[in-house]
Amino acid sequence: VAAATSKLLYIILFVITVFIALGVAGVDLSSAALAGGTITGLVVGLALQPILSNFFAGLLIFSERPVNIGDLVQLEEQLGYVIDIGLLSSKVRKITGEVVRIPNDKFFTSNIINYSKAVAKAFELDIGISYNSDIAKAVKVIKEVINKHPYVLAEPEPVIWVNEFGDNAVIIKALVWAPSSLWIKVRRELLEDIKVRFDQEGIEIPFPQRVVWFRTPLNIKEGVEG
Structure with a gap:
């Protein structure tokens, strides 16, 4: 707000300075009064537009309550909990800890996913196993953990289900439902538990690798014994 106010004052002072300079130069300002007033009003209106837009968006948020403090929301790439709703902007604490200030105009007009409004949420798990591993056994273990x-x-x-034969792994996908307020915790714990069970059962999770084939045989000289 302070930055926007400073910008507005700067613009107003600039316009006043221009008119004073024109008066000193002998320009008849009476005929240009109407035009000057129109220009000044236009400049002030443009400067106030973002502030007023965010202000009225804040009023709409307060009245319609699409989100409440404590809700888990996703706005574009921002996923986190609403910690403050102000008149001009709102704050979201991301699940990684950072606090993001979002102008209310964007907060109100963008597509917001409010996970706290829904009873349950579905999420996917992508688990890769090596091509040497037993697919049926891996699916059985994943199902038991879930x-x-x-x-x-x-x-x-x-x-x-088996979803894809990737470059380095067979990708098994799982679709799971959990309470909307707990799905992040559930997803994290499932991945941890699946990794532990895979280690116990000898199911390999491969790392990225490449197999290089040479079109022509390589001629490797053996060391000559002295």
Whole structure:
């Protein structure tokens, strides 16, 4: 707000200075009074437009309550919890800890996903296993881990399938439902538990690798014994 106010004062002082300079130069300002007033009003209006837009957006947020403090929301790439709703801007604490200030105009007009308004949320897990691993065994282990978690919903039932043959791994995908307020925690814990079970069962999670084939055989000289 302070920066916007300073900018507005600068513009007003600039316009006043221009008119004073024109008067000193002998320009008849009476005939240009109407035009000058129009220009000044236009300049002031343009300077106030962002402030007024955010202000009225803030009033709409307060009246319609699309979000409340404490809600888990996603606005474009920002995912976090609403910690403050002001008249001109609102603040969201990202799940990584950073606090982001978002102008209310953007906050109100953008597509916001409010996870706290929904009872449950579906999320996906992508788990890669090596081509040497037993796919059926891996699917069985993943299913056991998911069904064992206390916050995974039994209805809708989790779905697990082989989704892709990647460059380095067979990708198994799982679609899981959890309470909307806990899905991030559930997703993190499932990935950790799956990794532990894979280690116990000898199921390999491969790292990126490349196999290089030479079109012509390489001629490697063996060392000559002295």
